[in-house]
Amino acid sequence: MATESTQDYYSLFAVTVDLSILTVRQDVLCALVVERGIEPYRGQWALPGGFVRPDEDLAVAARRELNEETGLANLPGHLEQLATYGAPGRDPRTRVITVAYLAMAPDLPVPVAGTDATASRWAPVDELLASDDSLAFDHGRILADGVERARAKIEYTPLATAFCPPEFTVADLRQIYETVWGVRLDPRNFHRKVTGTPGFLLPTGRTTKRDSGRPAELFRCGPAGVLHPAMLRPTPGSTRNDN
Amino acid sequence: MATESTQDYYSLFAVTVDLSILTVRQDVLCALVVERGIEPYRGQWALPGGFVRPDEDLAVAARRELNEETGLANLPGHLEQLATYGAPGRDPRTRVITVAYLAMAPDLPVPVAGTDATASRWAPVDELLASDDSLAFDHGRILADGVERARAKIEYTPLATAFCPPEFTVADLRQIYETVWGVRLDPRNFHRKVTGTPGFLLPTGRTTKRDSGRPAELFRCGPAGVLHPAMLRPTPGSTRNDN
DNA sequence: GCAAAAGTGTTCTTCGTACACCCATGG
DNA sequence: CCATGGGTGTACGAAGAACACTTTTGC
Numbered sequence: 001m002a003t004e005s006t007q008d009y010y011s012l013f014a015v016t017v018d019l020s021i022l023t024v025r026q027d028v029l030c031a032l033v034v035e036r037g038i039e040p041y042r043g044q045w046a047l048p049g050g051f052v053r054p055d056e057d058l059a060v061a062a063r064r065e066l067n068e069e070t071g072l073a074n075l076p077g078h079l080e081q082l083a084t085y086g087a088p089g090r091d092p093r094t095r096v097i098t099v100a101y102l103a104m105a106p107d108l109p110v111p112v113a114g115t116d117a118t119a120s121r122w123a124p125v126d127e128l129l130a131s132d133d134s135l136a137f138d139h140g141r142i143l144a145d146g147v148e149r150a151r152a153k154i155e156y157t158p159l160a161t162a163f164c165p166p167e168f169t170v171a172d173l174r175q176i177y178e179t180v181w182g183v184r185l186d187p188r189n190f191h192r193k194v195t196g197t198p199g200f201l202l203p204t205g206r207t208t209k210r211d212s213g214r215p216a217e218l219f220r221c222g223p224a225g226v227l228h229p230a231m232l233r234p235t236p237g238s239t240r241n242d243n
Numbered sequence: 244m245a246t247e248s249t250q251d252y253y254s255l256f257a258v259t260v261d262l263s264i265l266t267v268r269q270d271v272l273c274a275l276v277v278e279r280g281i282e283p284y285r286g287q288w289a290l291p292g293g294f295v296r297p298d299e300d301l302a303v304a305a306r307r308e309l310n311e312e313t314g315l316a317n318l319p320g321h322l323e324q325l326a327t328y329g330a331p332g333r334d335p336r337t338r339v340i341t342v343a344y345l346a347m348a349p350d351l352p353v354p355v356a357g358t359d360a361t362a363s364r365w366a367p368v369d370e371l372l373a374s375d376d377s378l379a380f381d382h383g384r385i386l387a388d389g390v391e392r393a394r395a396k397i398e399y400t401p402l403a404t405a406f407c408p409p410e411f412t413v414a415d416l417r418q419i420y421e422t423v424w425g426v427r428l429d430p431r432n433f434h435r436k437v438t439g440t441p442g443f444l445l446p447t448g449r450t451t452k453r454d455s456g457r458p459a460e461l462f463r464c465g466p467a468g469v470l471h472p473a474m475l476r477p478t479p480g481s482t483r484n485d486n
Numbered sequence: 487g488c489a490a491a492a493g494t495g496t497t498c499t500t501c502g503t504a505c506a507c508c509c510a511t512g513g
Numbered sequence: 514c515c516a517t518g519g520g521t522g523t524a525c526g527a528a529g530a531a532c533a534c535t536t537t538t539g540c
Contacts, residue, residue, distance in 0.1 A: 011296065012255035013258045016253075052329070057331060058329040099329070171518080186505090188504090209511070212517050213518030215510070215518095229500090229501070413492080430493090431531090434492080434493060435494085455491070458492080459491080459492060472528070475529070
């Protein structure tokens, strides 16, 4: 909102909402990307998104795009504003201001049947971030910022549970941390940490039996908003030899 | 950047950059506010800001507004993007998307001689946040978000030094933490913490002599980008009896 | 000398790390 | 029975909390 002192006139900008939608599939951190059907960057992959409507709140627009692109209404998980990107020239057609949102969702069984004709897929973020031009526009930067935000936030919030189904085991949750951070964590210390932090996990009393081995207890995400003390991300070079 | 699938047309929005400019004056956390000269909210206080120009980068616009409002070119300190606010109706005239930036600056000797006719002042954030309508538009929320961001970031970054002059004592820095967090910190443990974290502070070798008492060493901000381990913010209820 | 602020040493406790060990199930 | 993963016990060390104590200035 302006002081309107030196400059009462104003310019108008196109505004879009773009999404970094992250999930963990088969122990790989993935993001949802769509194939562009029109120029510019026709045929390249891009983050899903779209123009904000004249009377639509930004968060509402983000939720609408999320539902449209994943084909799921009220997708479980998490959605938050990430940052805004507005460099002149980032869209060759016209000046566009993009408000990026970050979503974290459990693994979706269907690879997303897009509501529109454009193809979409889950792609490993490592592939998408390997080259600067793997994604259209400045979407590589937006995705990198989203991944970094996710990595940081699971340290001190229970947000890693957003990657899990409603009920999950401690091992499931540990696998999320290991995948998102790209490290190995000691299963025993991890177990103590998450079960010992009050309000982090709610025991359901039930257990899972998958393959061999002792059945694991099932938990739900608890009411705690922050983790204290935080989960510590090991330095990438740390090794761990178990037994 | 849109998929442009279901909706190729787009709307245009006015875009402004508004600033939460924080400083510590006489041991009080303050923000810069300007008096609005026109409707709406005429005569009320608001955060400084203004419209983004057609070919201006968002960060450039924020820096320009910062220089204009403080009357200082290349103000020392820190400037970062905070968040974007775009609820319909937040400006009664028209739809406006506001990209908010957070600035942290050392105490400025002059109370800011505005370049324009509007009055401006440093006001304690406690006053500005005491009531929901102390500030125009949704600027109370923007300021609250900025303060919360600042409180969080000085935990794990050397950003508290942005509130200090180029050279400062450990006690100066501690006073910043105490003011921003609203707590008391043990001077001895604080000293060990900041001087013991490599790269946080650079000794200048010189000392200050103010009133009575042993002269304090002068430091500059060091090259460290993050503090590890982080500075711990005490729980607000913790008391501390010294000696 | 005395007050006041700067800076150091020491103890206690909390918590992360590493790893030995036991538990419960499938084959 | 044994392999496999789930979960507990415990010892060590790093770092925060609390506070006694020494240092260096002004008055």
